[in-house]
Amino acid sequence: xxxxxxxxxxxxxxxREAILSRDPEPVRRWAMRQYQRRADYLDISTGPSLEAKDxxxxxxxxxxxxxxxxxxxxxxxxxxxxxxxxxxEAHRGKALINSTTADQWKIDxxxxxxxxxxxxxxxxxxxxxxxxxSAGDRxxxxxxxxxxxxxxGFPLEDLxxxxxxxxxxxxxxxxxxVIEAIRWIKTLADPPPxxxxxxxxxxxxxxERGLLNRxxxxxxxxxxxDAAIVNLDDDELLKAVxxxxxxxxxxxxxxxxxxxxxxxx
Amino acid sequence: MxxxxxxxxxxxSNRINEVVIGTDPHTVKAGxxxxxxxxxxxxxxxxxxxVALEVWDIEPKQWPEILTSxxxxxxxxxxxxxxxxxxxxxDLICLTLAGSHPDNLDSSPAQCAExxxxxxxxxxxxxxxMGCGVEEKDVQVIGEVCKVLEGRNCLVGCAKQDSYKxxxxxxxxxxxNLIVSNPLDINIAKxxxxxxxxxxxxxxxxxIDPLVGSLGYGLEYAYSIMERIRISGLSGDKMxxxxxxxxxxQEVWKTKEASSPVEETPEWGDxxxxxxxxxxxxxxxxxxxxxxxMVMRHPGSLKQFLxxxxxxxxx
Numbered sequence: 001x002x003x004x005x006x007x008x009x010x011x012x013x014x015x016r017e018a019i020l021s022r023d024p025e026p027v028r029r030w031a032m033r034q035y036q037r038r039a040d041y042l043d044i045s046t047g048p049s050l051e052a053k054d055x056x057x058x059x060x061x062x063x064x065x066x067x068x069x070x071x072x073x074x075x076x077x078x079x080x081x082x083x084x085x086x087x088x089e090a091h092r093g094k095a096l097i098n099s100t101t102a103d104q105w106k107i108d109x110x111x112x113x114x115x116x117x118x119x120x121x122x123x124x125x126x127x128x129x130x131x132x133x134s135a136g137d138r139x140x141x142x143x144x145x146x147x148x149x150x151x152x153g154f155p156l157e158d159l160x161x162x163x164x165x166x167x168x169x170x171x172x173x174x175x176x177x178v179i180e181a182i183r184w185i186k187t188l189a190d191p192p193p194x195x196x197x198x199x200x201x202x203x204x205x206x207x208e209r210g211l212l213n214r215x216x217x218x219x220x221x222x223x224x225x226d227a228a229i230v231n232l233d234d235d236e237l238l239k240a241v242x243x244x245x246x247x248x249x250x251x252x253x254x255x256x257x258x259x260x261x262x263x264x265x
Numbered sequence: 266m267x268x269x270x271x272x273x274x275x276x277x278s279n280r281i282n283e284v285v286i287g288t289d290p291h292t293v294k295a296g297x298x299x300x301x302x303x304x305x306x307x308x309x310x311x312x313x314x315x316v317a318l319e320v321w322d323i324e325p326k327q328w329p330e331i332l333t334s335x336x337x338x339x340x341x342x343x344x345x346x347x348x349x350x351x352x353x354x355x356d357l358i359c360l361t362l363a364g365s366h367p368d369n370l371d372s373s374p375a376q377c378a379e380x381x382x383x384x385x386x387x388x389x390x391x392x393x394x395m396g397c398g399v400e401e402k403d404v405q406v407i408g409e410v411c412k413v414l415e416g417r418n419c420l421v422g423c424a425k426q427d428s429y430k431x432x433x434x435x436x437x438x439x440x441x442n443l444i445v446s447n448p449l450d451i452n453i454a455k456x457x458x459x460x461x462x463x464x465x466x467x468x469x470x471x472x473i474d475p476l477v478g479s480l481g482y483g484l485e486y487a488y489s490i491m492e493r494i495r496i497s498g499l500s501g502d503k504m505x506x507x508x509x510x511x512x513x514x515q516e517v518w519k520t521k522e523a524s525s526p527v528e529e530t531p532e533w534g535d536x537x538x539x540x541x542x543x544x545x546x547x548x549x550x551x552x553x554x555x556x557x558x559m560v561m562r563h564p565g566s567l568k569q570f571l572x573x574x575x576x577x578x579x580x
Binding site for chain 2: 251252253254255256259260
């Protein structure tokens, strides 16, 4: 299970402040904290409140500060291609682009960009019409991205497909469709494409967020989920991931399985 | 018609730790593999499996004549016996301190340490040190031996589920490598490695002993457990990415097939040939399962096994 730490995002007040005042301390602190808590990637987002023209500079700065603090690759999270491009320029190692949609014009921007920078790419199962409801329609949009990647010579092992979950107080009927879509996407190519989710979205503005997040994550892992953008500060979530890895036979059981999972090395 | 064959290669995310035993210039290395055994087209197998020959600090009573005849005149002197093993081409000497067993000589830790030092001084090849198997006694004996052999970077056995702390501490303090035993149980193997590394022993100083069985006596079970350990290690489980240690001789020579003289079982043919084959087939099989250090008894077995390994290690 690839864990992507969600915390370096301008959506959070401390990071927004840090971006505006170019204060590296909060970014550094969250980079280190998420590293210690087993992040495989750091999600980096300038957040929606920043003006588009300021996003590339902020993205570049965030990537540099984060990678100076810890030796982790970043998941460059923006809808603005220029911001992604600036992040890729500053990035060391193999970045993960988050994300393209299934719209052809967006694929035509992000796929060549990922190829050029040898980055991995998250493809969202949505287009300009929005997020489809059924698992089948999600899989169909995922397939559009897979076909484009295959035709463009993009390595399929670097492609992650995100079936997109909506908050369960808004789009409750989407949740089981997402789980089903993960199963479908895994059958669309051989070797199976990888799947990713922005997990915390499932519990936006809900009560008992931690419980909803980890329950949904475990269900998705059982369906074949490979990666998730998560709140790594949630101990119970990490414990559920450790237990799921054992139950799914992805990790050899031992009595110290929690400690073994928690150990960075 | 020519059909292009695409060779599918598995890419693993991790490699097996390389454990270095002994001191320069006579070190040997175990492990380091980046793929399953002998798949040379797929990854690296930097070190061939090593062979240790067994030396005891007392004359073993149960060893058949076809075995003792290979060590005639030296078995009452462990240092001379070790020299003979080195002559036969052993990569390591496995000194078993059977004399410390309360039912044998019940020799003291100091006596054992003296023997170990004499053996270490007599040979250039690195040493494996094994206790007598009685835990309370081994704790004292191994501690003393580790101390006397400080700086020689030996491989010392065995840490077990209920008694791993003292021996691990001895290895940390006196700079040795540790054999961690489990009763053919991958879960316990992993757990013990976690506990031992938490004490501060680096993972590249640990060797897993899965307590294997011989051909005809659980070999298949040992094979499948070892294979699973190896695949898990290569797939990223750092607490299972250790080289594996196989006590071949101890298991083979207690089988009827190896120990029964030709007069008793004429239909099985010549005993020496049969026993050596039994030892070689057991070791060769477990090398295929990922075994890196084979402890054997008969020099003929060592020779045949190494011929087989040489063939497997050639591209």
